[in-house]
Amino acid sequence: MTPIDTVLDQALTRVTDKVQATIPVDRQVRAAHLVKKAKRFAGLETPLVFTEEPIPDPADVPLTEIDLSNPFMNRQGKWYPYFARLRDEAPVHYLADSPFGPFWSITRYADIQAVDSNPKVFSAEPYIVLGQPPLEIEMFIAMDPPKHDVQRKAVQGVVAPRNLKEMEGLIRERVQEVLDSLPTDEPFDWVDRVSIEITGRMLATLLDFPYEQRRKLTYWSDTISGTAEGTGGTTHQDEMFAAGEELARSFVALWHDKAARRAAGEPDGFDLITLMQTSEDTKDLIKKPMEFLGNLTLLIVGGNDTTRNSMTGGVLALSQNPDQFEKLKADPSVIPNMVSEIIRWQTPLAYMRRVAKEDVHFGGQFIRKGDQVIMWYASGNRDERKFENPDAFLIDRPNARNHMSFGFGVHRCMGNRLAEMQLRILWEELLARFDRIDVVGEPEYVQSNFVKGYSKMMVQLTARSAPQESAEPAEEPAAA
Amino acid sequence: MGTITFVEYDGTTHEIELVDGSSLMQLATSNGVPGIDGDCGGEASCGTCHVIVDEAWAARTGTRSEEESQMIEMSPECAPNSRLACQITATPDLDGLTVRLPEFQM
Numbered sequence: 001m002t003p004i005d006t007v008l009d010q011a012l013t014r015v016t017d018k019v020q021a022t023i024p025v026d027r028q029v030r031a032a033h034l035v036k037k038a039k040r041f042a043g044l045e046t047p048l049v050f051t052e053e054p055i056p057d058p059a060d061v062p063l064t065e066i067d068l069s070n071p072f073m074n075r076q077g078k079w080y081p082y083f084a085r086l087r088d089e090a091p092v093h094y095l096a097d098s099p100f101g102p103f104w105s106i107t108r109y110a111d112i113q114a115v116d117s118n119p120k121v122f123s124a125e126p127y128i129v130l131g132q133p134p135l136e137i138e139m140f141i142a143m144d145p146p147k148h149d150v151q152r153k154a155v156q157g158v159v160a161p162r163n164l165k166e167m168e169g170l171i172r173e174r175v176q177e178v179l180d181s182l183p184t185d186e187p188f189d190w191v192d193r194v195s196i197e198i199t200g201r202m203l204a205t206l207l208d209f210p211y212e213q214r215r216k217l218t219y220w221s222d223t224i225s226g227t228a229e230g231t232g233g234t235t236h237q238d239e240m241f242a243a244g245e246e247l248a249r250s251f252v253a254l255w256h257d258k259a260a261r262r263a264a265g266e267p268d269g270f271d272l273i274t275l276m277q278t279s280e281d282t283k284d285l286i287k288k289p290m291e292f293l294g295n296l297t298l299l300i301v302g303g304n305d306t307t308r309n310s311m312t313g314g315v316l317a318l319s320q321n322p323d324q325f326e327k328l329k330a331d332p333s334v335i336p337n338m339v340s341e342i343i344r345w346q347t348p349l350a351y352m353r354r355v356a357k358e359d360v361h362f363g364g365q366f367i368r369k370g371d372q373v374i375m376w377y378a379s380g381n382r383d384e385r386k387f388e389n390p391d392a393f394l395i396d397r398p399n400a401r402n403h404m405s406f407g408f409g410v411h412r413c414m415g416n417r418l419a420e421m422q423l424r425i426l427w428e429e430l431l432a433r434f435d436r437i438d439v440v441g442e443p444e445y446v447q448s449n450f451v452k453g454y455s456k457m458m459v460q461l462t463a464r465s466a467p468q469e470s471a472e473p474a475e476e477p478a479a480a
Numbered sequence: 481m482g483t484i485t486f487v488e489y490d491g492t493t494h495e496i497e498l499v500d501g502s503s504l505m506q507l508a509t510s511n512g513v514p515g516i517d518g519d520c521g522g523e524a525s526c527g528t529c530h531v532i533v534d535e536a537w538a539a540r541t542g543t544r545s546e547e548e549s550q551m552i553e554m555s556p557e558c559a560p561n562s563r564l565a566c567q568i569t570a571t572p573d574l575d576g577l578t579v580r581l582p583e584f585q586m
Contacts, residue, residue, distance in 0.1 A: 113523055113525060117523065117524070117525040119550075153556075156586075160584065160586060161585075162584065401518075406526075408526055409525050409551070416586075
């Protein structure tokens, strides 16, 4: 950068910072919304609309036309056969045209690990989804080092194992409350009553968000991550902006409320807001509202879809594999390993996106600077080069821990140990209460090319014939 | 032949037989040293085999690469001699090496 550029850049930063710090963030979201609306009315932008059609078998499609971005792939059970074909025939695959523009698909485990570990060449900026989310917010999952490192470090303390130990009792209590409220011998929606409920309670706890309003967190997360433009989802842009505005207002209020309570002498908690307020690097984050909003949205979305869909996926996997459920009942000490296997088998987020920062030869292909590169974790987790019999669900799979659902490298999931703990506790408590967990009817799937999730799954529980005390946490967890 | 000692955070020591050519992460996981996860399988891409090398040995084990630093510096327990155990290869020259484990891997 020449000196004049630097000066201009600094001046622009000052102006942007000033504007950001002066105008309330919900107004900024509204302004962004108005700009989008105006563009739509002027015909400069057309919202994406996806209509479901039957997806052909992979063998019937020319290799060059295979489009993994279709948001109905998961619902129609087609992702895995398509992934398998690409892994064998074109592990670094280029699609020249899709609703989200051209993109490369990386489908083999080793290749994904290599891309994920190389942030110098493969940038996470400006988004980690295939499409372009209508609201431009800044979050550290979509930043490269060194800025990423500073922001992530500031908040990751909340999920440090030391804090988790403190929280374990509270999490268990909340899981017990939810499970004790469930009916037995009659069908109910597992997604709504267990997966969403437990995840919502945990998010509210982590954020010190008003407990009785926790379903709002779920709603905001689903709405913001579910636009057609971003992930092929069903959220209308207008609804997304309204949710963004409401989320922004609520969290600014929460921030100020927290600051006031701390000023009045309330002891520091171990929630995220307190951690941000007490960290040198983020104590003034509220003055950069779009960054503030982005990072909170990231933590909400990151803690929402992922745990929720693993909580549902685990039940589905065991229901489809009754022999594994029997194995589990015979030896509950396998739970920590089973949790890893659930996360591998489910892969709640199908991919992360990178953009090539320079021309690069990779896997026999020539990827050009600026190209979108999609790392399909869902495919890497079923790569037969890494996992023996990869489509099988085996609770005692020896290398289940090597799954890539948390990603690798600097963006590796920050909440991984919290996620594992929540799932472990859920299964310890389920085993203590129920003999059978039957999935009744076909689950319903989320429309998305990013979230590999369930919108509804009816189950029926059978209580244990001889009720026992709650399972104690494993005496020596395989991994701390 | 020789030994490498892993010291858990609570002081428990594990003296492990040195296998020439193995990484310290492999030695720890195959001998059941608790507290070494090695989630990524040894590619320096997860940061869950964090160890702290005794000062006296730092010259012989070498210093961490940029790749390692990226993962390890995000840990609140990162020390000047923090390394990823998967990136240290055991050789007869390391006979008697002691490494300490942080309180937690993350």
